[in-house]
Amino acid sequence: MPEAGGLSGIQCSGLFRRSRRGLSFVREVLRSPSGAERPGGTEDIAFFLRYVRPLWKVGASALLATVFVAGLKALIPLSSKVFIDDILLGNEAGLSSLFPVSSLTALAAALLLLGAVMGGMDVLRSYLMAQLRERFSLALQTDLFDHVLRFPLSYFRSQQTGYVMSRVSDDVQILQYVFSQFLPTMIANVMYVAFAFVVLFSLNLRLTLVVLAFVPFFLLVNVLFIGRIRAASYRERERQAYVSRDLAEVITGIDTVKTHAAEDREAGRISRTLRDVVQIRIKNTMLAAFSEYIRIGVQFLMLVAVFWYGGSEVIAGAMSVGDFVAFTVYIATFAASVSIFFSFPVVIQPALTSAARIREIFGLEREVGEEGLLAPEHFRGQxxxxxxxxxxxxxxxxxxxxxxxxxxxxxxxxxxxxxxxxxxxxxxxxxxxxxxxxxxxxxxxxxxxxxxxxxxxxxxxxxxxxxxxxxxxxxxxxxxxxxxxxxxxxxxxxxxxxxxxxxxxxxxxxxxxxxxxxxxxxxxxxxxxxxxxxxxxxxxxxxxxxxxxxxxxxxxxxxxxxxxxxxxxxxxxxxxxxxxxxxxxxxxxxxxxxxxxxxxxxxxxxxxxxxxxxxxxxxxxxxxx
Known part of the structure; x- marks a missing residue:
């Protein structure tokens, strides 16, 4: 009889089996993709620049507005230095020579004015990005649908309707998300990080170099996970296309399904296909979680290093309290921006996958068109x-x-x-x-x-x-x-x-x-x-x-x-x-x-x-x- 509080042989065996399954799942999630599972790359995104070039004026205006907003946003954390060094401690050698605010009221008024200007420019930026996004999507979807319509009849007779529809619609929606949500956020954060680093260098060169020392660790995360996430995204898109294919087939043949009382059978078939999609999505989620966990860990170590080294600088008198507080505020506020900046190569993988699949559609041979072929004016019908x-x-x-x-x-x-x-x-x-x-x-x-x-x-x-x-x-x-x-x-x-x-x-x-x-x-x-x-x-x-x-x-x-x-x-x-x-x-x-x-x-x-x-x-x- 096992001792109280111990584990029996059966319990140990069950725990061992569960541990092995867990390790097997982790290995499967982290396994390196095969050559066939490495779809696309940045060249696929470059392929779609043809739809952006006609919109370069709107894009340039949106970029300028984004840069302006990011620059204004980068000034806000400096208010903590002004507040501590210039107002509370009365340090006349602070920023007052550049920003002559000598009272709390003046600082509050300056922040309100800055917020109002930044808000107005942000609304303009959002409008311009919406114009760019929607006009890009319109051109892409129109061209893609026109291209698909010109495939030979043999293609449509060899492919199921739901699969074709999924390839045409789902992947375009992913690219729309990139242009509507991710890309604008990415650009704004990149600009903010750039301006913030300029300020950080001006506050304390050595402490900024400590922050930069952690950059290779972020890049290592990208190297480890980019290929895996891209391959998993490709598998997910394909399985989702199969789901759309089967759903369209069942709905189209609903009379036959009802006649044969086959609702349970068809529901089970769809459920099995969906189960494959769910398993792949779980693996995708775990890949993203692993990469995010490592990235957050690197950020935490960076913050600890800033507190330790910055605190030492303040104690030694080499750095003012206002500079240190402003520095830590920057670290806290742009931590998310840095994370987005370095996670871009990982997060962009689903979009690259969709871009590769859409480009694959564009690469399929269309039916021979009018160019070079005859179209007689008169025809008798022999x-x-x-x-x-x-x-x-x-x-x-x-x-x-x-x-x-x-x-x-x-x-x-x-x-x-x-x-x-x-x-x-x-x-x-x-x-x-x-x-x-x-x-x-x-x-x-x-x-x-x-x-x-x-x-x-x-x-x-x-x-x-x-x-x-x-x-x-x-x-x-x-x-x-x-x-x-x-x-x-x-x-x-x-x-x-x-x-x-x-x-x-x-x-x-x-x-x-x-x-x-x-x-x-x-x-x-x-x-x-x-x-x-x-x-x-x-x-x-x-x-x-x-x-x-x-x-x-x-x-x-x-x-x-x-x-x-x-x-x-x-x-x-x-x-x-x-x-x-x-x-x-x-x-x-x-x-x-x-x-x-x-x-x-x-x-x-x-x-x-x-x-x-x-x-x-x-x-x-x-x-x-």
Whole structure:
């Protein structure tokens, strides 16, 4: 039996295990980052100077105001010397020759005047810094968002929405914090420290050298922690991006989550991702705490040294009481400023991380723009695929030697089993991807030589995945041609046979459709998309399963509108609905990566779409005038 007050073997074993876990945690926090975890550096901050240069006048004015305020602030602790040496002790050789204040009232009045001037200049400085911050943020966010919008479609189809949004927004917010909070405070403190040291040298050279002797210790803290904090910040940003990615995915698919009663499952998935973020944040906090603990310790030793050496100077008569009090007041007041000054390289690491991540976004290759590419003034709409081969990265070939021609006015149906590559054909035509072999010609011009934005302006798309913006019906229709008049919008809605439905809403065309158009029925959303296509009036029309989610009665309405829309255009139709195939004048069968033109009665019966098409297909000559 263990002695009273002692520890049992089990208790000692538990204490030992906890100690080992604690030491393991400390080692993990303080471990040196790997090469892959050393993101960015000061060159990334330099990259963003392009957004500061146009604002140099505002920045210079803000800097001058900051210097002026710091200079006035550095005079305040001198009041303690004036108070002790000149007023209390009546030392005529004090500062009275420079600042002739011989009474307590005069000193108080001088301090009030100094405070009023300093306050007014500080308000001006804050206004100028706000101008600099907000105009910098506006330029950066605008440029970044414009850059992201110009990424190839393949990028957005390979990345989840929440991840992209986090990269674009969260890191910019960190840089905004640097410009709105940290950088102004840093500049002000640097100026104050500079002025304060000038005064300290004038008060006592030897004691000031004692203070400067502690500078290497502050620099040592930076050397120890900069790389670790930067790496930890990078890991935190990445995990936070994963959280945003998963949240956006769950919210977007909330109908599916509810249908499968998967709330607990999704909450658990998000919780696991958040747990990783929390663990990294704890490590970040501990890194900051360790560095701050050492920094505060150095400050405490510096203060002790000032008291010991300064006190010795006063006792020896080499330093006046007023000088010593003023010196210690300076040490006390700018201790925080010195801490901020020397902690800058550590605290700036999250900003450097965000700057590196934003610069990484800027470094991603944008879609080839208008410069050097063709944008013909006239376009008839002829399409020619010649020996096209394509495979997705790491996947098997999807298309092998695909060739066909679509002339203006042709309505061509592309049929085949699910996953055979029908939508890939459309993506290639839209320049979302580039073929590995073969050529695609538009009016005899190689698609590779055409500006992608010009190409997409020549194409109207009506698909099964309709996206409507959270705005009015009129604005959603007008999205295809923003300059269209109200009358043209209404005419497009009439052609799409949705005008009467729109008038049935209390607010008519001003009705807000809700996020992704959830306040409208599937059929109404589909016909609004058709109205967009009517309004755009592009030479090429792509119909990608446009009626797959519709009931028979609604499909009949949509089919009639699509038949009208297809007239006098080059139309590619992808559909498994036999009734819709009836508007096609030609049918292309895509199987095993190759395409061939077939008669309706010769489509292989194994194709689910083709089986019904054999029975019900009727070419519509009116679609091919």
């Amino acid at each position: 399409i020619a695929f010649t020996d096209i081969a394509f495979a997705y990265p790491g996947g098997a070939p999807v298309l092998r030697g695909v060739s066909f021609t679509a002339r203006p006015g042709d309505v061509i149906a592309v049929v085949g089993r699910t996953g055979v590559g029908k939508t890939t054909l459309i993506n290639l035509l839209m320049k979302a991807f580039s073929p590995q072999a073969g050529t695609i010609m538009l009016d005899g011009i190689d698609l590779a030589d055409l500006d992608p934005r010009w190409v997409r302006r020549q194409i109207s798309v009506v698909s099964q995945e309709i996206f409507l913006f959270h705005t009015t019906i009129e604005e959603n229709i007008r999205y295809s041609r923003p300059e269209a008049s109200r009358g043209e919008v209404i005419e497009a809605a009439r052609k799409a046979q949705v005008h009467d439905d729109i008038l049935g809403f209390p607010n008519g065309y001003a009705t807000v459709v809700g996020e992704r158009g959830t306040r409208l029925s599937v059929g109404q959303r589909q016909r609004i998309a058709i109205a967009r296509a009517f309004l755009k009036d592009a030479p090429i029309l792509i119909l990608d399963e446009p009626t797959s989610a519709l009931d028979t009665a609604t499909e009949r309405q949509v089919q009639e509108a699509l038949g009208t829309l297809a007239r006098r255009r080059t139309t590619l139709l992808i559909s498994h609905r036999p009734s819709l195939l009836a508007i096609a004048g030609r049918i292309l069968l895509l199987e095993e990566g190759r395409v061939r033109e077939v008669e309706p009665g010769s489509i292989p019966a194994g194709d689910a779409a083709a089986a019904d098409a054999q029975k019900r297909h009727r070419p519509v000559a009116a679609c091919n005038p």
